Amino acid sequence: MTMMASSGKATVTLPAPNQILITREFDAPKDLVYRAWTEPELVRQWWCGERGEMTLCEIDLRVGGMWRYVMIASSGGFEVAFHGEYKEIVENERIVSTEAYEGLPEGMDPDEEASLNTATLTEVDGRTTLTTLVEHRTQEGRDMHINSGMEGGMNEAMDRLERVAISLA
């Protein structure tokens, strides 16, 4: 088990029934965070976390351009794919794009269930806060989005440990 990283955890809150808000501060200026967020060879290095290998990372960074990320999950070897369209791009400041999960249950249209994601960068004293607001049309869509991040069996021991001290802070 690893200790808490110095830069800290991502903070995830659910500000409204159809929304997810992800916040994290980075020890780097915003132009670098922007590059790491938008250049495929850099995205490849972080997007899978500890959960697999990225097999495709396409980014056509212009309004109306598409993106598509594909990874092979290390637990189970299945493919997980997402895609979307860029709606608004302000270099080093903000990216608005859609995000569709291609692994939805049969009969559901990923593009119809896509979320609208707004990533915003703010820099103070050389440190950058990245906030990503994920907005779904419905609460059900939002809940499925959160569940799509679930990897059964992973980190159960840690969960159990955390249950000892439930913190809402």
Added chain:
Amino acid sequence: MARAATTADAFNAVAEPRRRQILDLLADGERPVNDLVRETGLGQPQVSKHLRVLREVGVVDVREEGRQRLYRVNAEALKPIHDWVKDYERLWTERFERLDSVLEDLKDKEQGDDDDGK
């Protein structure tokens, strides 16, 4: 009309900052409404409304003692809420820890480029 509260409903209920504050106060032990009104600085109607939402999704319980109603946290009901979003949060924590390394590399490179330029 009444439907079973889901984990998602409960999460939304506790995502509201004032309700979190109330839960934090109740985490220290059972309390009557008046205590919560005093500590939060909210009006009694607001506190009662928040408590009602928290009770509806099952994360707060109430019992009568004499003329008082005492509220307490139902820790059992909070666990799945906590766990539900926890794995999603962990995914992003993993991603961002890797992003930290990417940023360190970028900073090193920029530093190197600056040196080369001199």
